[in-house]
Amino acid sequence: MRQLRADLHLHTCLSPCGELEMVPSAIVKEAKRIGLDVIGVCDHNSAENVAAVVRAGAREDLPVIAGMEITSREEVHVLGLFGDEGQVMRLQDLVYENLAGENDPEVFGHQVVVDEFDNVLRLTDKLLIGATSLSLEETVQAIHDSGGLAIAAHIDRERFGLIGQLGLIPAGLPLDAVEVSPRSPVGDWDNLPVVSFSDAHFLDDIGKSSTCFVLEEGTFEEIAKALRSEDGRAIMKL
Amino acid sequence: MSDVIAHAREGSLWVTLQIHQNIVAVASMNDLAGVILVNGREPEGDTIEKAEAEGLPIMVTPLPTFEVVGRLYGLGISGIPRTG
Amino acid sequence: MKLQDIRDILGAEVITGGNLLSREVSMGCGADLMSDVLAYGKSGSVLLTGLTNQQVVRTAEMAEIVAICFVRGKRPDEKTVSMASSQGLPLMGTTLPMFESCGRLYKNGLRGVSEYGE
Numbered sequence: 001m002r003q004l005r006a007d008l009h010l011h012t013c014l015s016p017c018g019e020l021e022m023v024p025s026a027i028v029k030e031a032k033r034i035g036l037d038v039i040g041v042c043d044h045n046s047a048e049n050v051a052a053v054v055r056a057g058a059r060e061d062l063p064v065i066a067g068m069e070i071t072s073r074e075e076v077h078v079l080g081l082f083g084d085e086g087q088v089m090r091l092q093d094l095v096y097e098n099l100a101g102e103n104d105p106e107v108f109g110h111q112v113v114v115d116e117f118d119n120v121l122r123l124t125d126k127l128l129i130g131a132t133s134l135s136l137e138e139t140v141q142a143i144h145d146s147g148g149l150a151i152a153a154h155i156d157r158e159r160f161g162l163i164g165q166l167g168l169i170p171a172g173l174p175l176d177a178v179e180v181s182p183r184s185p186v187g188d189w190d191n192l193p194v195v196s197f198s199d200a201h202f203l204d205d206i207g208k209s210s211t212c213f214v215l216e217e218g219t220f221e222e223i224a225k226a227l228r229s230e231d232g233r234a235i236m237k238l
Numbered sequence: 239m240s241d242v243i244a245h246a247r248e249g250s251l252w253v254t255l256q257i258h259q260n261i262v263a264v265a266s267m268n269d270l271a272g273v274i275l276v277n278g279r280e281p282e283g284d285t286i287e288k289a290e291a292e293g294l295p296i297m298v299t300p301l302p303t304f305e306v307v308g309r310l311y312g313l314g315i316s317g318i319p320r321t322g
Numbered sequence: 323m324k325l326q327d328i329r330d331i332l333g334a335e336v337i338t339g340g341n342l343l344s345r346e347v348s349m350g351c352g353a354d355l356m357s358d359v360l361a362y363g364k365s366g367s368v369l370l371t372g373l374t375n376q377q378v379v380r381t382a383e384m385a386e387i388v389a390i391c392f393v394r395g396k397r398p399d400e401k402t403v404s405m406a407s408s409q410g411l412p413l414m415g416t417t418l419p420m421f422e423s424c425g426r427l428y429k430n431g432l433r434g435v436s437e438y439g440e
Contacts, residue, residue: 017377074258075355101360107380129377131357135282136258158240159375166256167239167264241372241394245419253421255358277362302362302435303352304370307421308428317422 001232004218007031007210008040008065009079009153009179009197012049016109016129018201023118024049024056026203032062034207038218040065040197042079042153044128045095047088048113054085055116063218069153070095070143072136077153077160079179080143083220091146098134101127136166140174149176149224154199155189156180177227182209193227193235212236239264245318246270253307257281261296262288272296276303323347323432325389325412328368331426332416334391338403339412347388350432352424356381363387364435370423374398379406379413389413393420 010027011018031039041053050066057064066088067081082088103111108129113121143150152162155178169190177193195211214234215222225233248269257279265273272295281296289296299306326343329336349367353359356377363369365386374396382390389412397415406413416423
């Protein structure tokens with residue numbers, strides 16, 4: 001068993017608010033440079049750059065977890081983490097069906113889809129900055145139905161965090177963990193596992209916050225076990 | 239809603255566009271008099287049952303926040319004074 | 323109603339756009355969800371909000387909102403202010419809560435989106 005440092009909440013140049021330098025090889029290079037063992041890609045309401053980062057990571061032996069940061073209709077951000085790209089792409093179909101509006105790049109920023117070598121493939125015109133019409137409960141359910149882990153993002157942040165938007169964790173909401181912001185005091189969140197990731201939109205922010213896991217290897221299955229404290233897998237104290 | 243928890247006082251009327259069932263928990267926790275949902279939004283899921291169990295009145299209006307608040311203000315209902 | 327009237331009624335501090343206070347405002351809009359700003363922020367309105375992120379300023383620009391007044395003493399960061407400043411979008415801040423802000427403006431004759439033009 002090893003201690004692996006993971007930052008599983010990174011944006012790419014696909015997120016309108018992410019800097020254009022957040023391309024697959026630059027993300028992987030920066031993650032390796034600062035010593036991360038696992039990263040995850042969670043763009044807003046889209047997974048179109050996940051496969052590219054996964055392949056760029058594979059070139060450098062850096063495991064990349066497929067993910068998405070979904071905005072529920074209450075404007076709560078929820079991370080979905082998955083074992084393979086196919087699962088997150090299927091969830092993306094549902095998210096897109098429930099996401100209205102068209103992006104105006106001049107107003108909100110460019111949404112660039114790239115390949116694993118950072119070549120620009122296209123711009124996506126969905127309004128990724130918007131909220132879906134899925135309720136918080138439906139969002140968590142959809143993530144689970146697609147085989148993923150549902151984590152309430154930056155739960156302590158005033159905007160787009162579960163507590164800021166809805167005051168308290170709804171009773172019976174089957175979250176797999178909560179994510180807290182960098183340097184936040186670790187609270188007691190209804191006995192849910194607590195992780196911290198950077199939510200990086202800029203290269204310089206990668207790894208600003210991370211979580212150390214005790215795992216055999218940096219895979220989705222191992223991280224899922226750590227969140228459930230199974231088979232000796234665990235989250236180290238933040 | 240964290241603002242409501244932080245600032246609302248017992249007996250306040252809450253005007254909101256959130257329709258999540260948590261409005262009932264937050265309102266009851268703070269002993270609010272009732273909730274008005276704006277822009278014609280209907281409460282979701284079992285919000286109504288929960289509100290009935292808590293004895294919390296919920297009203298729905300097609301008006302936007304600005305207008306419903308303006309009209310309530312005209313009836314003499316004022317905002318919560320700042321406590322700092 | 324002009325922006326300067328809104329400043330006076332709410333005892334607001336002008337954050338940026340002090341030279342634009344003679345602009346006419348035809349409607350008021352109070353919103354604390356981004357999706358509501360997107361859906362209900364109408365051209366010619368002043369937006370009252372507790373949201374201070376950059377997307378609010380961008381959305382306001384897109385919707386041709388006349389000005390934003392932040393309520394409950396909230397203040398945007400410098401980057402957001404300079405963005406608004408370069409767009410010619412006046413920003414104000416009041417310590418009054420949302421309810422009191424909407425109420426006072428309405429009482430002074432500012433109408434809402436659904437009533438405007440009735």
